[in-house]
Amino acid sequence: MKQFFFLFTCIVLNSCQYFEKQVPSEKELLQKELKSINWKEVDEYPSVPNCEKITDKKLRQQCFFEVMSTLIQEKLDIDTLSILYPELDTIEVKVTVFPNASMKFEPQFPKDSATYDTIKIDSILHARLVDFPKVNPAIKRGVPVKTQFILPVIIKAKDQK
Template sequence: MKHYFLFLVILLFSSCQYFEKQIPSEKELLAKELKEINWKEVDEFPSLVDCEKIEDKTQRNQCFFEILTQLIQEKLSIDTLSVLYPELDTIEVKVTVFPNSAMQFEPQFPKDSVAYDTVKIDSILKARLVDFPKVNPAIKRGIPVKTQFILPVILKVE
């Protein structure tokens, strides 16, 4: 009899179906998953077709930034920015790559930049920074996402 009683007690405590489990709701699971996602980083950075063959993520990212900076410098080297503003040797350009592979460029000026006609520089940049090769957008969890970064572009190469 002791063996049956012991067996029943073990069976009662080891059987999962007799205890009510709390099943998290869909909203709780979603909230937990959203908290775990690092929204500051992407799984894959944007890339150009020329950089796709590189296996290492760091080198592929470096290739993308080098080629993009070089293309921007080439497009701006034929312009009048260096003539209009000879003291301006480097400009920071905020680059936005959208999920549909479109790109947007915005010059970033210091807060005290009253020496420059920011509207004129902005219009020159928008006119020159067109016709870039196709950019593959950044990927986060298998979905193309919008990314932004700032590139320092050297206007004068001496």
């Protein structure tokens, strides 16, 4: 029995180092977690009610882009852009969806846009691109986040309808 007690005491005294593990600090854990997050990718893309029932992430994203492109094209079809600038067939629009579900539209002009009156086109776009349906913002780790993307919008001439 004495040998067992002696052996048990030796094991307990030698095993104390296994109980004193260094606990990482809160800042170290936070930095490690922040580095592991892919900030360029969201968990859920923005969506509109028409695309809510789609469960596949890529199909839902594609649906959202198609709906937004169609809505922007419909709003611009009723304007004179195609008459004022017949050579302008496509405008790239930078769409920003904010966490509060509001949206902002900015036209992206090519480098050689000196031939266009960018201020006039910009004002036409801002006047027309209003009253969109409710958009659910993108989600990252359960939190709504701001997202930006560029949509090519085809300007149809009045006689092409």
